[in-house]
Amino acid sequence: MNTLFLQFLLILFFLSVVFLHTAKRNYWTIFLYGLQSLIVTILLVLSFLETGAIAALLMAGLILVVKVIIAPLFFFRLMKKYSLKFLVSTYINIPLTFIIITILTVVAHSSVFLPLTTIVSTNHFYLSVILATLFISLFLIINRKGVLSQITGVLSLENSIVAFAFFSWLEQSLALQIGIIFDIFVWIIITTIFMSMLYKHFKSFDVTRMEELKD
């Protein structure tokens, strides 16, 4: 595979997660998630072009349909239905968020995680960057107060794991991959339904409004 092109894709992938932290508009968040999923699709298509494995092409097609087309479409429609343009803010301010993102990136590149990032020694750089995106996605779920951001955080975490499996050559058999993507598809449907139900009850997508249950 063309190394420069792969690096370009990976940097885009990384930046998409970073910008999810700073996004202020719902549409921008959905676009960034769609872009991230598109990168995963392209990676699988590249794998097909190199190995000729039909399974990779099939998975690329499925990811394209579920994560690049259907999921963003669901979210767009929901935002339109409730006329919501702006995202709910973060718990931590933007400068501090960037400091934490930097720390997480350094941790992912540290010797602690060297056993993971050298699973395929030639892909050390790629795996380090993806591990960083995994941590930053986790941070996104914790840091954002908005329901949509939490969902994109979970989906971004899942994309990071798929990308990690790709670069560490740990992809599963086609049947299991289909099972996983089906699972994600159902998850997207259910969370979209829940978003709608939450809005009806709380008139907001702000999770800090949910404070009925405390000990």
Added chain:
Amino acid sequence: MEFIIIFTIILLSALFCLVLKNRRLIEAISVAAFLAVFVLTVLVAIKVSLFGVYTPNKYFSLDSLGAILVLLISLVGLMAVIYSVKYLRVETAKQIIGFTRVKQFFIFLNLFSLAMFFAVSSSSPIFAWISVEATTLSTAFLISFYNKPSAMEAAWKYLIINSVGLLLAFFGTLLYFTSIKISGGFGFVTWNDLLANIQNMDPAIAKIAFVFILIGYGTKVGLAPMHTWLPDAHSKAPVPISALLSGVLLNVAFFMILKFKVFNDLVVGPAFSQKLLIAFGLLSIFVAVFIIIGQKNYKRLLAYSSIENMGILALGFGFGGLAIFAAILHMIYHSLIKSALFLSAGNIFLKYSSTKIHNIRGAFTALPLTSIIFVAGFLAITGAPPFGILFTKIIILSAGLKSFLFVSIVALFLTAVLFIGFFKQVTNIMFGQKPIEMPVEKEKFWLIAPPLTLILIALVLSFYIPPFVYNLITSAAANY
């Protein structure tokens, strides 16, 4: 063959619930399905007891601990579904729910059970993961069943926290596949394939992988500090679902951790997983005990008790040796007793229409039979004689005295505090003057029989364990 029949029965039951419009038929089919499944699981468990592992084909395999769990799923499931029929009828009569909700309840209950059966019996770790994730998806709607803001909040927390946890568990699972990659490519990789190749795994990767597994599936188990979703979800779901969530699902998730613990112990030795399990176990007991003391809601009280008991299990499997045997027994007792407690808590809710402890007074006068079951359940779950949990707690803690003296003493102290805290709450509920306007009515048989049966089974098992169950426990203790 039995597996196919079990899965088909539950799937058909879910489908019938979906298409039928007759409530009585939906109820009858669900009860009949769970009854048939229970009989079949007993047959399967006997086979496992005789032959060690039951592998009908390459996609499914059941070991001794899996067989114990399958028995628990079907038994608690059967009791929960029998209880649900009457419970939901009373709620319908009170106009809390309508027919559509009842239909949804039985559909998701069937799917939830199916997912648990798949998770335990699947021979593939990835398929098992998909099934555990399916339990989250199928129960999310059951937790939000009453469609109130608090229920929505509980369901949302449950969905997000468990999804994150399970993704981390998925990442950990993938890392275990590095052992196979070194020795050849992937096909349909089973637990046994992983076991056969596990020596190829890099110990450093194994350690990181196990941490992801423990945090990931530990979230689903409700181990502190990832437990925050559990009291909300278990207290907001309808009680038959709470019984299944607390009594069975937590054990299914724990089973996943134990599967990977075996691999991890082979690669890096048992000390690593022991320390982690003990740390998470002790923290869980600590958190649960201190919240139970000041708890104001009796369903949340039971949920925190589940966290405490999962902590005890973690200690048992962490200490090793005889404690593992006791931990498996503890798993069985907890499953039966906690389910009975939740079901009897359902009776209290139906009578008082509140889950707040300060609203419940004089339950002994208002609901004598339910109160006897609830008090028996309280005594059993806190480890009072003659129930078996006394025996399992003593064995687990004494097994830890030799190598983990401090942990054992702290855990012993905490369980004593728990008894006092729990006792205070139960006496508040049971005694005092019941509301004058509340009539004393004969308690409904079908709301008493299921929890009573579960408590009686737990009591009998405290003195006598059928030989095939004993074989399963000893075999599971040897393997884990």
